[in-house]
Amino acid sequence: MPPHVSADRSPAQPPGGGPVDALISQARRLRGGMDAVRRDAQGDASDPRGRWERALCDLAMRQLNDLDTHLAQLRDGPPPVPAAPSAAPRGSLLSRVGSAEWNLLTDEAAWSGELFRILGRDPAVPPLTLDELPSVVLDEDRPRLTAMVTDCLVDAKPIDGEFRIVRPDGAVRAVHMMGEPVLDADGGTASMWAVLRDVSELRLSQSAVRETRDSLHRHRHRAQTGHRLAVEPQEAALPPWRGFLRLPHRGRPGLDLAAHHLPSSTGTPAGFDWYDAMGLPDGDTLLGAGRLTGRGPDATTGAAMLLGALRGMAMAGARPEQLMTWLDQLLDATGQPAAGSAVCCRYRPATRTLTWAQAGHPAPLLFRGGTGRMLDAPDGVRLGTASGASYGQAEEILEPGDLLLLHTETPAPRCGSPRAGTAGREGRTATAADRLLGLAPRFIAARGAQECVRTVVEEFAGTGREDDACVLVARVTS
Structure with missing residues (x-):
């Protein structure tokens, strides 16, 4: 004093x-x-x-x-x-x-x-x-x-x-x-x-500082809570295996599999992205990825229904083109306005044959000999958008060491220009596919599918994605 x-x-x-x-x-x-x-x-x-x-x-x-x-x-x-x-x-x-x-x-x-x-x-x-x-x-x-x-x-x-x-x-x-x-x-x-x-x-x-700080905390808490309520049911609906999966093939050539779900970094996603892989009774392997529109419990319920139907029909021996047709009819029959995209593959290890179909979804990426390319897509429109739609089917013979990558529509942020004949999400997907194809040298040097998935996560981490995304990698082991 x-x-x-x-x-x-x-x-x-x-x-x-x-x-x-x-x-x-x-x-x-x-x-x-x-x-x-x-x-x-x-x-x-x-x-x-x-x-x-x-x-x-x-x-x-x-x-x-x-x-x-x-x-x-x-x-x-x-x-x-x-x-x-x-x-x-x-x-x-x-x-x-x-x-x-x-x-x-x-x-x-x-x-x-x-x-x-x-x-x-x-x-x-x-x-x-x-x-x-x-x-x-x-x-x-x-x-x-x-x-x-x-x-x-x-x-x-x-x-x-x-x-x-x-x-x-x-x-x-x-x-x-x-x-x-x-x-x-x-x-x-x-x-x-x-x-x-x-x-x-x-x-x-x-x-005023305390009130605005508390308002900011409440806003962040609501955003985190909303994101958790959106993401946790989605994680629960995805396949029970996480990251790495080896499927038994009774001594025949098989696949080294890994997958990952990349959550949205900007809030609650406006859709449900999914992936799936499972061994079928005849020794084939089902591979799939897709996206269903909608938010909250309705989207989660619809995706869980779609995944269950996909697995059941594949177990019954349905070919990929049939799977797309029946999934489209299923969405139309539910009476709920929903649309989605999907790619479904059936891999036969005995002949290393990949048979696949798509419904308005990015084609799988094939990496071989240090380079990558997008497979030529058969005909197919988005699920739930055209009554009585028909779907084509394509085949690809894989070789030992080949790497197949399935991804949902946009693991990359909004950037780039849409390609001719595409718009919106499809244009952004082209940019994402280009970035994924650019990872070919790192994929070839990777020790397995799990390391390839980690490479994708590192590449797209922190890019400000407005939506979530999924990536699935399958490597031919022999």
């Missing part, structure tokens, strides 16, 4: 201007930089993060303004006592600082001019004594003030606390008080000296 003096007496000499002026210059440079930051933070008012950033910048800017004002007061000395109370500018949070000294022997009080302004009292009227001071304090805050003053006068404890006062005009202001006892020659308490600061605007700004 500074040494006690009568509040209305000026100190003998204000601090030297040199060091204080240097601090003022530094504070103003910092304020200029903060002002630039605040202008950059002026974003969308509907964005919770933007509101929080602006509130925090406003608080910091006002505190820097007050620092500049305080340093100027330190350099120039205390202001004169006003002829009448007046309101200080609302742009400053901390500049309203007053002081007081209460003499316990004479019961007299001496206030600085600023304290009259803070409390809204006429300087022509005598200042309040310590006994009268609680009369301007809110009822619920009076015990706090009484306890602070008692501890100071009886136990010589410094005062450092906050309470609210009611001005004559009815305005409620928050006041922070710091004080200490002044002892006489015998060690007794002769008076109490205090500095009182109007912190109302500061508390409002701090409250």
